[in-house]
Amino acid sequence: MRVTLERSELLKSLTHVHRVVERRNTIPILSNVLVRTDAGALKLKATDLDLEAQETVPAMVERPGATTVPAHMFYDIVRKLPEGSQVGLETSSDGATLAITSGRSRFSLQMLPESDFPDITVGELSHRFTLKASSLKTLIERTQFAISNEEIRYYLNGIFLHTVEGPGGRRFRAVATDGHRLARADVPAPDGAAGMPGIIVPRKTVGEIQRLLENPDLDVGVELSDAKIRFTVGDVVLTSKLIDGTFPDYGRVIPQGNDKELRADRAEFAEAVDRVSTISSERGRAVKLTLTAGKMVLTVVNPDSGSATEELVVEYDAEPLDIGFNARYLLDITAQLTGETAVFRLADPGSPTLIQDVGDGDTLYVLMPMRV
Template identity: 50%
Template sequence: MHVDRNVFLKALSHSQGVVEKRSTVPILSHVLLETTGEGITLTATDLEVAIVETVAAQVEKPGRLTVSAHMLFDVVRKLRDGAEISLSFDEAQNRLNVESGRSHFALPCLSPDEFPAINSGNQPYRFILPAKDLLELFDRVRFAMSTEETRYYLNGIYLHAFQSKELRAVATDGHRLAKMSLPLPQGAEAIPGVIISRKTINEVLKIVSEEVLDVEVYLSNTQVSFKFSDTYFTSRLIDGTFPDYEKVIPAHNDKVMTVDMEAFAETVDRVATISSEKNRGIRLSLKTNKLVLTATSNESGHAVEELEVDYNASGIEIGFNSRYLLDIAQQIGNESASFSFADSTSPTIIRSRNDQEALYVLMPMRV
């Protein structure tokens, strides 16, 4: 069979992102290649996540085999851009022959019968989202996902229908919280609240491009699937209970600062140069229309910078992890943002003045 190198490489990049490089089960490091009427179907899984993708190809002989996903990806990646690739299976040697121009590779295969079946299960809930909305929904909150394995139920994004009006994505690591909402799509009214794993979120953001118009989302209590173009991606959900995040979002923060977020981020980044690597602490001191940012370190010294802001409440001093501030600033970009404070020990709400669909909550720290 013959396939375009660039098309094949793109699909292989998706497959090798799913498989584990150092799996204790050899077949799970392989990608399954199968010929179809449309071309070649590539399937990869680590038993938690699976992807099935079909690429156009000229098929001369039907076949089915498995080969190392990472090795095949590296081989194809190093072939000439835009080249045509010839793939053939040597049954006697149990090898996949990859040829392009004067290059020839023979890659060992494993029996396709060993490859696990992809079980999508019964997923009774289905709705459709524009690809750009799905990308924004996940991308705006994923930075707040936890990486602590002890609290595994925070290692992902909580997706749910809120008050039959919104489709919400929420992530938190206990220090910060990010929430993004979209109008509830038809078919999502009765979906269960589910926790989509960090790996699933990151892979979906890699394989879904804005060139895709719509993405079909399928859900059950244990599984989520995404279908678009010639690609099917499915994953187990995290089996756990997400905390009641609404209790974390303060309702009476009455001290409001408005600031240009780009200027704020640049100032935080400069001052935080002095802060210690251990806690990245920075102090914000607010008075009428003036913000003073300070960082102090026994090893590195002292830094202070003043910034003009819109603020007319009583003075307040509060400390934050500068890295967390910069993460939120990156989401808001060069827009104006509002910070709503209560006191120096209570959570702060941060949101863009031009985008009320996204909300961020940041816990203060001692500085």
């Protein structure tokens, strides 16, 4: 194989592809990126057996061929080459090394044969549709923070995507929860999504697709079955296994009868929570909200260091209420709200609270209280 291509094009593609490769691998070939010529271009592919990324780069192909080289080493070399330079890639006659040349720089990387490189068998993808990058980005950003890190309940380690019927027609919905908080976001369902199975997209895949959604006007191709999903974003194709599990019936934890409504300036509330939580310990991040007519008092008590209080003017005319929440969870949720006013619908100190933007029916958050 002998090819020449622009350093910037190669670096852009390696940036997308090499992130899939885990730093530590017990299987040597999984540390490598597949480099293969393809009709006047170079195709790069990497996988961890659950997620596969591939991208095609324009290149001048003098001699076709294919090989695999260490992904992170290859990326670091190209990243450090001068901007605007041309990069030459050539395999040795004995098939042992790949030479990387640019100007006066020359590197030689050990290769493993292309035949050893695994391929994720996709099978039949039953549903295909196109979604605006801005819509997919909205779904991910508004729910990603609530993905669980718990290994036992592995089925919570991703975002649940499915379609539902709403008052304004069919909706494409994303849900994530870790058992302490729940995030739900909707966008209009694209043509072709009707009847799709409910699927759980793993956390790593969610993070990788989010990084590719830089251009909000781009169309994202989505193909899926009940076991796999494939995203096509420009020249990048991301194929992933789905989490094999059943997402819980999240509708049961969304409160319906919370009759105490609190309205607060979102920015003021977030800043106040951030200030008083300075004094909290890592173990106990509870902030108590004391609600009376037109007023909220935020309190944090840390037996080891002291206490903090702050008072806010709010819209609240229900009976007085003391309720505690994890300060970090409150900040995570308020960071996702886009309006000036946050609406809290509460019931009692032991029941979940519903949090939304004013008039936003597309996104809602549920937060479990803490004992304070």
